[in-house]
Amino acid sequence: MEIIIQPDSREASRLAAKIVAGLVREKPHAVLGFATGQTPIELYRYLVEMHRNERLDFSEVTAFNLDEYVGLEPGHPASYHSYMRENLFDRINIRKDRVNIPFGLADDIPTCCRSYEERIHADGGIDLQILGIGADGHLGFNEPSSSLASRTRIKTLTDRTRKDNAAAFGGEDKVPHHVITMGLGTIMDCRTCLLLAFGRKKARAVAQAAEGPLTAMVPASILQMHQRAIFLLDEEAASQLTRTYYYKWVYENKPDWQKY
Numbered sequence: 630m631e632i633i634i635q636p637d638s639r640e641a642s643r644l645a646a647k648i649v650a651g652l653v654r655e656k657p658h659a660v661l662g663f664a665t666g667q668t669p670i671e672l673y674r675y676l677v678e679m680h681r682n683e684r685l686d687f688s689e690v691t692a693f694n695l696d697e698y699v700g701l702e703p704g705h706p707a708s709y710h711s712y713m714r715e716n717l718f719d720r721i722n723i724r725k726d727r728v729n730i731p732f733g734l735a736d737d738i739p740t741c742c743r744s745y746e747e748r749i750h751a752d753g754g755i756d757l758q759i760l761g762i763g764a765d766g767h768l769g770f771n772e773p774s775s776s777l778a779s780r781t782r783i784k785t786l787t788d789r790t791r792k793d794n795a796a797a798f799g800g801e802d803k804v805p806h807h808v809i810t811m812g813l814g815t816i817m818d819c820r821t822c823l824l825l826a827f828g829r830k831k832a833r834a835v836a837q838a839a840e841g842p843l844t845a846m847v848p849a850s851i852l853q854m855h856q857r858a859i860f861l862l863d864e865e866a867a868s869q870l871t872r873t874y875y876y877k878w879v880y881e882n883k884p885d886w887q888k889y
């Protein structure tokens with residue numbers, strides 16, 4: 630794992646944008662995995678800026694999102710379809726037919742999940758998956774106790790996650806109980822995982838995921854088994870790690886050819 634600690638979320642998001650843009654420039658037909666939540670919003674803002682000011686071209690990029698709520702119309706303001714349109718897809722030149730987000734209104738959820746996996750496979754797999762982390766260590770909507778080998782499927786949210794996501798719905802009681810999420814096995818198949826975490830609220834989950842035991846009770850700890858997982862943190866999210874000095878030294882002393 631590579632653990633990069635930046636002074637604040639702004640710097641971390643800027644670096645994340647640089648990593649994503651570097652991939653898109655090197656591989657214009659890259660397959661990108663996107664996440665939702667508050668955390669990647671600044672990263673998306675930077676990508677929009679780079680598209681406008683530096684002609685960062687998304688015309689050949691394919692996108693797969695991590696998850697979506699079951700039962701929400703794509704046009705519902707709290708849906709992840711709406712979130713992605715507002716924060717990124719409507720502001721860059723990505724082709725709408727190359728955008729994939731689980732369909733929360735599917736009649737046949739198992740078939741919809743299977744076909745999502747098949748589409749990822751048919752597109753050559755995800756080159757880079759952007760990830761946030763839940764305060765309980767969840768990835769996507771893979772709640773604690775999720776199978777570490779899981780694939781795209783329906784999941785039931787915990788009360789804590791419904792509470793954490795209540796603001797977008799205007800009340801906890803309005804947050805759906807069910808979601809469709811890529812599985813931890815699906816995420817593990819992505820060539821690079823780029824996890825962003827900001828703020829003290831995430832410090833415990835980050836420390837458990839990066840330095841704790843590998844356990845289904847902290848789903849993000851599966852990334853310890855990933856060949857190329859990058860944790861991009863601000864100081865607060867890194868505050869419960871025990872080896873910050875080491876991680877900072879490693880990053881500051883990277884050989885030139887390894888620098889982003």
Ligand code: GLP
Nearest residue numbers: 665666667668761762763769770
């Ligand atoms: C939700 C999303 C996750 C996200 C998490 C954290 O559960 N499904 O993908 O990582 O929220 O959200 P935030 O970045 O708002 O803290």
